[in-house]
Amino acid sequence: MAIGFIGTGSMGRTLIQSFIHADKLAPEEIVVHNRTRNKAEELARNYPGLRVAADNRELVRQSSLFFLCVKPGEFRHVLEEIQDCVRSDQIAISITSPVMIRDLEEWLPAKVAKIIPSITQAVHAGHSLFIPGERLHATDREILWNLFSAISRPLVIEEDHVRIASDLASCSPAFLAHLLEKLADAAVEETNISREQALALVTQMTDGLGRLLTEGGFTLKSLQERVAVPGGITRKGLDLLDTGVGSVFHDLIRLTHAKYAEDVQQVKTALLTEKERNH
Ligand SMILES: NC(=O)c1ccc[n+]([C@@H]2O[C@H](COP(=O)([O-])OP(=O)(O)OC[C@H]3O[C@@H](n4cnc5c(N)ncnc54)[C@H](OP(=O)(O)O)[C@@H]3O)[C@@H](O)[C@H]2O)c1
Incomplete structure (x- = not known):
């Protein structure tokens, strides 16, 4: 079969x-x-x-x-x-x-x-x-x-966690690609580096980042600590990101869950059997 x-x-x-x-x-x-x-x-x-x-x-x-x-x-x-x-x-x-x-x-x-x-x-x-x-x-x-x-x-x-797990495993490739594209766009606008070179730099960096986390023995935390020495440029950048990002990821998760609740309801209504409809 x-x-x-x-x-x-x-x-x-x-x-x-x-x-x-x-x-x-x-x-x-x-x-x-x-x-x-x-x-x-x-x-x-x-x-x-x-x-x-x-x-x-x-x-x-x-x-x-x-x-x-x-x-x-x-x-x-x-x-x-x-x-x-x-x-x-x-x-x-x-x-x-x-x-x-x-x-x-x-x-x-x-x-x-x-x-x-x-x-x-x-x-x-x-x-x-x-x-x-x-x-x-x-x-x-x-x-x-x-x-x-x-x-x-x-x-x-658990089925109850399907939305948040999908956000992290299935939607995040698009979310993170969007953030990286924004980073490359800002690089082009602020410094005149070519778009081609900016995109090549973030793409290869992402490949390395993935491998550091899966094969290189780093966690998200230890990676930040390793790159961001106290008083250095990356540390300053991380501090700015901490304030700049604010509650955007909380908002994002609330948004995906609100849309999910709508979809669940729509599917439930669509899948009602004739017997249930007439009840
Ligand atoms: N894309 C992702 O990364 C991703 C990840 C995880 C889960 N999913 C889930 O996977 C599902 C499909 O997503 P997708 O991105 O693959 O959507 P999609 O590109 O729109 O594919 C859906 C396909 O189903 C076909 N279809 C619709 N009605 C049909 C029918 N009666 N009989 C046979 N084929 C039919 C459509 O045909 P036509 O060519 O005629 O439109 C279309 O090719 C969604 O529920 C999504 O949530 C997607």
């Missing part, structure tokens, strides 16, 4: 490519379907042997395990389409945080898990966030753990 991917947008595609490049899945083991068919066909052209299913129902019939890689607002449509061909021996994995495991379990007889990936998995790095549903057996957990260990460090989290 194949591994299925419903939705081959940004994250569906990243997962497929990462599993293939890590030699964890062969293209022949993968079946995909995407609403806009040519996105799926492009993957099949790039990875000969990968199959494109005619629709999501055919994909489910061919899979032992399938990923739901669509946005929260698209879940009801997909679940309605596949519901009556999903079997209880299959594993369904949502990669979307605001869709609750118990709602998926209401809709599908399958064993369910939520696994939130990160763009960092494109280079086989970073954490994937693993929230197992109650129907998963120990062997299912092992299969999923093995699969994701090839491209990431899986981490079991």
Whole structure:
């Protein structure tokens, strides 16, 4: 049986490519379907042997395990389409945080898990966030753990922490890239260094920073202490950042959580069954 991917947008595609490049899945083991068919066909052209299913129902019939890689607002449509061909021996994995495991379990007889990936998995790095549903057996957990260990460090989290863990593991690559871009922009505006050189300097620095933290024995704290000697330039810069950054990260976390609460509510309403609607 194949591994299925419903939705081959940004994250569906990243997962497929990462599993293939890590030699964890062969293209022949993968079946995909995407609403806009040519996105799926492009993957099949790039990875000969990968199959494109005619629709999501055919994909489910061919899979032992399938990923739901669509946005929260698209879940009801997909679940309605596949519901009556999903079997209880299959594993369904949502990669979307605001869709609750118990709602998926209401809709599908399958064993369910939520696994939130990160763009960092494109280079086989970073954490994937693993929230197992109650129907998963120990062997299912092992299969999923093995699969994701090839491209990431899986981490079991509580469903209650999915938003904050996603902020840190999945959104932060974009947040930090934004801050670094601002730093490079300021460098260009303040000193006339070329944009190309400023971007090259922060990019290579980021590569080194990541490795110092993961392989070089540094923590975030010890790294700052090592670079910022008392009375030196970096120390002065850190003091300025301490006052300048203020409460922005608290505001950021409150904002992501407010948006998440909205999304959860919207998905919950969209996934109400006819019986619940009429109550
Ligand atoms: N991007 C990230 O870094 C990231 C990280 C962790 C989790 N996630 C989660 O992953 C989910 C997908 O995000 P994304 O960034 O991959 O979004 P995306 O690029 O918009 O991809 C969603 C894909 O689903 C397809 N789709 C929609 N309805 C479908 C249906 N009925 N049947 C088959 N395919 C369908 C869309 O097809 P079309 O081509 O027709 O639009 C699109 O290609 C989101 O819930 C997001 O929260 C994303």
